[in-house]
Every structure is written in structure tokens, then in C-alpha cells.
Amino acid sequence: MSEVHGSAVPSELSSATPESPLQRPLRIALFGFGTVGSSVARILVESRPNGVELTHVFNRNVARKKADWVPSGVVWSEDADAVLASDADVIVELAGGLDPAGNWVRRALEAGKSVVTANKKLIAYHGVELEKLAAERGGHLKYGAAVAGGIPVIPGLEQGLAGDRIERIEGILNGTCNFILSKMEKGAEYADVLAEAQKLGYAEADPTEDVGGFDARAKLSILMRLALRVQIHPDEITPRPITTITAMDFSYAKDLGCTIRQVARAEWAQGPVAATVGPMLVDLNSPLAWSRGTENMVIMSGRYGGDVVFSGHGAGGHPTAVAVVSDLLALAHGSRRVAIPAAPAKVGVEFEVPHYIRFLVNDRPGIVAAITAALARENINIRAIVQKPGFPADALPFVVTVEPCRSSALQRALTSIKTMDCLLVEPLDLQMLE
Numbered sequence: 356m357s358e359v360h361g362s363a364v365p366s367e368l369s370s371a372t373p374e375s376p377l378q379r380p381l382r383i384a385l386f387g388f389g390t391v392g393s394s395v396a397r398i399l400v401e402s403r404p405n406g407v408e409l410t411h412v413f414n415r416n417v418a419r420k421k422a423d424w425v426p427s428g429v430v431w432s433e434d435a436d437a438v439l440a441s442d443a444d445v446i447v448e449l450a451g452g453l454d455p456a457g458n459w460v461r462r463a464l465e466a467g468k469s470v471v472t473a474n475k476k477l478i479a480y481h482g483v484e485l486e487k488l489a490a491e492r493g494g495h496l497k498y499g500a501a502v503a504g505g506i507p508v509i510p511g512l513e514q515g516l517a518g519d520r521i522e523r524i525e526g527i528l529n530g531t532c533n534f535i536l537s538k539m540e541k542g543a544e545y546a547d548v549l550a551e552a553q554k555l556g557y558a559e560a561d562p563t564e565d566v567g568g569f570d571a572r573a574k575l576s577i578l579m580r581l582a583l584r585v586q587i588h589p590d591e592i593t594p595r596p597i598t599t600i601t602a603m604d605f606s607y608a609k610d611l612g613c614t615i616r617q618v619a620r621a622e623w624a625q626g627p628v629a630a631t632v633g634p635m636l637v638d639l640n641s642p643l644a645w646s647r648g649t650e651n652m653v654i655m656s657g658r659y660g661g662d663v664v665f666s667g668h669g670a671g672g673h674p675t676a677v678a679v680v681s682d683l684l685a686l687a688h689g690s691r692r693v694a695i696p697a698a699p700a701k702v703g704v705e706f707e708v709p710h711y712i713r714f715l716v717n718d719r720p721g722i723v724a725a726i727t728a729a730l731a732r733e734n735i736n737i738r739a740i741v742q743k744p745g746f747p748a749d750a751l752p753f754v755v756t757v758e759p760c761r762s763s764a765l766q767r768a769l770t771s772i773k774t775m776d777c778l779l780v781e782p783l784d785l786q787m788l789e
């Protein structure tokens with residue numbers, strides 16, 4: 356990792372003290388004036404933080420974006436090339452996606468400018484290469500808003516926790532899933548809450564990135580690099596969707612002293628890494644169970660310092676913009692980040708955890724015996740069988756929990772169980788976080 360000041364910072368400034376008359380603010384060009392971009396502009400204009408100045412806004416069809424509260428000296432443009440070639444010191448990429456955002460970021464770094472971005476996808480897939488480019492060209496790449504929005508998890512790892520060896524990460528990294536699941540906890544069904552989330556602007560028209568776990572796995576892979584110091588390709592983590600969870604599962608989870616959250620977790624001590632993203636049962640006493648609505652939460656477990664919990668607003672224009680502006684201030688004030696080396700690694704081991712398995716069957720004698728036998732063939736011990744009263748025999752739900760086992764062993768048992776013609780839907784299995 357390189358030092359914070361590079362050629363993106365005017366040379367007359369690098370030796371200047373913050374109060375030096377030689378100093379001029381860093382010139383900031385926003386790429387993308389949407390939810391986060393307009394909030395960043397709002398903070399820069401309203402609170403006028405020391406050392407940074409908004410000079411350019413780039414967006415397509417920019418006329419419809421123009422806001423009267425933005426100072427008249429700011430250049431509005433729909434010409435990315437012109438803004439990249441301008442005297443802006445820092446490009447703040449807030450358009451999102453891999454392309455063309457990645458191209459703008461590369462070109463800015465190649466030109467020796469610094470870049471601040473909230474783009475988790477770009478950083479998850481290309482962060483290593485882009486940081487290398489920044490270091491080669493004397494610029495800096497900062498992405499404190501890319502994971503958990505306004506919660507300073509990344510700065511926390513780069514500074515406050517750099518002295519520890521983090522061995523485990525558990526987090527709620529997607530506010531959309533947390534909104535949906537924490538509403539379902541109160542009895543609502545998935546489709547209804549998704550519709551509400553879309554109405555409130557918390558979920559996209561196509562919610563796959565969020566509910567399918569792809570957004571959380573991109574964020575987890577970034578945290579793994581900074582916390583566990585392992586570089587993995589995000590696609591190595593197979594996410595599981597929250598779409599299969601029903602209100603009934605929350606009711607059973609409650610009987611087991613748990614609730615359900617989308618959890619991203621990774622662990623590394625030595626050798627291969629364990630990493631997974633999906634809906635899981637979490638104990639009602641776990642901090643993860645307390646996070647509600649669009650909140651995010653991350654628990655880092657260090658070898659020396661123990662557990663550290665980060666929580667707060669993981670998304671939204673203003674909270675995310677705070678993280679972006681903080682990155683800009685770090686650049687302007689020359690704060691250094693700690694170089695955290697990360698080695699290439701593979702996701703190669705599974706978590707051995709208890710599982711919750713929910714069945715819906717057309718009842719007949721021998722079902723539990725057949726399930727027990729299939730689990731026993733894989734050396735999986737049953738912990739409990741829970742059946743709520745009041746359901747008809749031809750659509751009978753019940754839950755089996757099993758002692759810690761590997762998902763692959765459980766999948767083999769379930770493949771055999773799925774051949775039973777009494778099953779009305781595929782059994783749902785969820786990891787239980789202990």
C-alpha cells in the first residue's frame with residue numbers, strides 16, 4: 356500500500372501544513388449524481404469540510420440533475436473524457452457497476468489522480484489490480500463506503516484493528532435482506548415485504564443481487580482481504596438466497612430461541628478458507644439478531660483483541676456519503692493507511708455447524724424413520740424434532756435440527772431424502788450460527 360499523498364495532491368501542498376497559505380483544497384469531481392453522489396455534494400456544499408472543494412459533476416443527461424444549491428462555479432458535464440482530463444485531483448466514482456465505472460477509475464488512476472468509490476462490485480472483482488495501479492502511478496484508491504455504507508468497518512480494519520490478527524468475520528452486510536427478514540420476523544410473508552421494500556426504495560425492481568446474496572458476497576470478499584488477509588475471487592463463495600424462507604420458518608426459529616438473518620461469514624486460521632453467505636438461524640441473544648430494518652452489523656473476532664462489533668446504517672445516501680467524504684478528508688489531510696498484505700487463497704473448507712431442516716409432507720407412517728436413517732448414513736446426529744400442532748396431515752410441517760456437520764454431508768443425506776414421495780416441497784436447510 357502506498358502513502359496517501361501522491362501526485363494527486365498538488366506538489367506545493369505535500370510539504371504544506373493544513374494552515375499553510377500555499378495549500379489549496381483538493382478539487383473533487385463527482386462521477387454519478389444519484390442517491391449517494393447528490394448526498395456527497397450536499398455535504399461538501401453545506402458543511403464545507405476543510406481541504407476539499409467540489410469542482411465537477413459528471414452524469415449522463417446532466418441537465419435534469421442540476422441543483423440550485425450547488426455553487427455556480429461547479430462544472431456540470433456529460434463528457435467523462437473532459438472531466439478526466441480536467442484539473443480535478445480526485446475522481447469520486449458513484450455511478451456503480453463494473454463498466455463503464457471501472458474504465459473511468461482505471462483512466463483516472465493511470466493519470467495519477469486519486470479515486471474514491473463506494474462501488475463494492477468493482478473493488479471485490481478488481482480492487483487488487485486497481486490498488487496496484489494507484490500505487491504505481493502515485494495516486495490513491497479509497498473505498499471506505501464499499502462495505503456497510505456509513506459504518507466505518509474498512510477504516511476500522513485499516514487503522515484500529517490492524518494490530519490484531521482477525522480470524523473470523525460474521526456480518527449482516529445487506530440492508531435490503533435485513534429489512535425483509537426483520538419484517539418477516541413479525542409474521543409477514545416474503546412477497547409482501549419485498550413489495551414494501553421496493554415501494555420504499557430499499558429494493559431494486561430486480562432484487563436478485565440483494566436477495567440472492569451476490570451483493571453480500573462481494574462485500575464479504577473485500578472484508579476477507581482486509582481482515583483475514585486472504586485474496587479470494589468473489590465467485591468462489593456460493594451464495595444462498597433468502598427467497599425460500601417463509602413466515603413459518605420464523606415461527607419454528609423462535610421456538611428454538613433463534614431468528615433468521617442473512618449472514619455473511621468467513622474464517623481463516625491457516626490453509627484453506629471457509630466462507631459462506633445465506634439465510635441462517637441466529638440466536639436471539641446474538642448481536643446479529645438485534646439488527647433491524649436496513650441496519651448492517653459486522654463482528655470481527657481477533658486472535659488478540661477478541662470480538663469487535665460495528666453496527667449502524669449500512670446504506671442510504673447520507674450515511675454512505677459520510678464514508679465517502681471521510682475518505683476525501685483522509686486524502687486531503689494526508690492520513691496514512693496501514694499496509695495490510697493479503698495472499699491469494701481458495702475457499703476450500705466448510706463450516707461444521709448445526710443445521711435446521713424444515714420439511715412439509717403429506718403425512719404417513721415411517722417418514723421420520725426414513726429421514727433418521729438417511730442422516731445416520733452420513734454420520735449426522737439429530738438434535739431435536741419440532742412439530743407444531745394445528746396443521747392438516749396432508750400438509751404437515753416439521754423441523755429437524757442436527758448436530759454440527761458439514762453442508763456437503765447434509766446435502767448427500769438430503770439428496771436421498773428428496774426421493775421420498777411424501778415431500779410436498781424441497782426441504783429447507785439453514786445453518787445455525789452458534
Ligand SMILES: NC(=O)c1ccc[n+]([C@@H]2O[C@H](COP(=O)([O-])OP(=O)(O)OC[C@H]3O[C@@H](n4cnc5c(N)ncnc54)[C@H](OP(=O)(O)O)[C@@H]3O)[C@@H](O)[C@H]2O)c1
Pocket residue numbers: 386387388389390391392413414415416448449450451452455473474475500501504669670671672675
Ligand atoms: N445507495 C446506497 O445506499 C449505497 C450504499 C453503499 C454503496 N453504494 C454504492 O454507491 C454507488 C452509487 O449508488 P447510488 O445508490 O447512488 O446509485 P444511483 O442512485 O443509481 O446513482 C448512480 C448515478 O450515476 C449515474 N450513472 C450511472 N451510470 C452512468 C453512466 N454510464 N454514465 C453516466 N452516468 C451514469 C446515474 O444516472 P441516471 O440517473 O441517469 O441513472 C445516477 O445519477 C454504487 O456503486 C452503489 O453500489 C450505494
